[in-house]
Amino acid sequence: MADSPVLSPAETLTRVDAVSEALARHRYIGSSRIATVVYLAVHLQKPVLVEGPPGVGKTELAKTVAAMLELPLIRLQCYEGLDEAKALYEWKYGKQLLYIQVLKDKIDDALGGARGLRESVERLHGYDDIFFSEDFLEARPLLKALREPQGSVLLLDEIDKSDEEFEALLLEMLSDYQVTVPEIGTIRAAGTPPIVFLTSNNTRDVSDALKRRCLHLYIPFPEPALEQQIIETRVPEITAALRRQLVAFVQGLREMDLRKPPAISETIDWARTLLLLNVDTLDEAWVRDTLNVLLKFEDDVEAVSSQLPTLLRRVNG
CATH class of the missing domain: 3.40.50.300 (P-loop containing nucleotide triphosphate hydrolases)
Known part of the structure; x- marks a missing residue:
């Protein structure tokens, strides 16, 4: 077809x-x-x-x-x-200060003829919008997306x-x-x-x-058939027999009371690990040596290690 x-x-x-x-x-x-x-x-x-x-x-x-x-x-x-300065926007304060220094010599021109402090301040307020405009706006992810x-x-x-x-x-x-x-x-x-x-x-x-x-x-943990399909897509070099074994083993781990059950990302990493080590079938020695790829807490590693013979019998049964 x-x-x-x-x-x-x-x-x-x-x-x-x-x-x-x-x-x-x-x-x-x-x-x-x-x-x-x-x-x-x-x-x-x-x-x-x-x-x-x-x-x-x-x-x-x-x-x-x-x-x-x-x-x-x-x-x-x-x-x-996390706040709006990191997520939405912030002002380019360095650029604002640089422009203020450059334009400092123009202040006398801007204030020429002003009578007293109040009128001088009112004139300076007229320049506020210049420094708080698009030219001085630093877009963060939310604003960039828009x-x-x-x-x-x-x-x-x-x-x-x-x-x-x-x-x-x-x-x-x-x-x-x-x-x-x-x-x-x-x-x-x-x-x-x-x-x-x-x-x-x-x-x-x-x-x-x-x-x-x-x-x-x-998105939950995948069913065995779907997880095998994921492994086949991400690690196509692995054999069908080993793919079935490792998915069955990982599915068994998720039924245990672990602090962190292995997720899809760990299954993919384990498949790549076994491929790199030229493993063609699961045995207790290889599993024990590579459990740290699947499990991230030593308590979990110890709990699974004590159950390895039973888990592997289920996988190969």
Whole structure:
């Protein structure tokens, strides 16, 4: 059967199945629900709140959509204390001071004929707008995303690590794709509004006001068949037998009471590790020596090590 024709970015967005195929061509293997939400986000011009455990492909989804649609990716890593100076805009104070020094000699001309301090101050107020204009505005990620005339993908990564004050700052942008700079006024999207993805690892609940403005997508750990498909896409050199074994082993780990169960990203790293070590079948020695690739806490490594014979019997059964 002939391969499906490669669609342009615009054609990609005409159908949900076309979105799914385009994501797969860019090596992002996901459920039909993911493709549906991407399709709706573009056509409804709604941001997407993507929740789920760490490492299941939330950030990768935004990066893949940007590549798929050939749009710039603008990323903001969220953290506690994030404010508008880092997220939205700030003034180029150095440039303002430089211009003040250059224009210092012109102050006498500007104040010529002024009667008293009050009139001098009033005249100087007339120059305020010069130094608080677009020429002195430093755009940060939110404002940069609005200024892309052909659109962009804006990734607000790990929104749950930010403060509620920052969430409040986002509400205007996520509702109307505009921001307000008090000294200048309202700045709206230059052309096509950005496609916005907010990711959350559920370390805290985001506000209801933020959730109301977003489409919601939860990405869980994948089912075995889907995870095998992901490994086949990302590590195609690995054999089908070993791929089945390692996915079954990882799925077994996720059933255990671990501090951090291995995510898709760890499964991919483990597959690459086994390939690099020329492993063609799982055995206890190789698994024990490479558990640190899958597990990030020593408590988890020790718990799994004691259960290795049982886990491997299930994998090979």
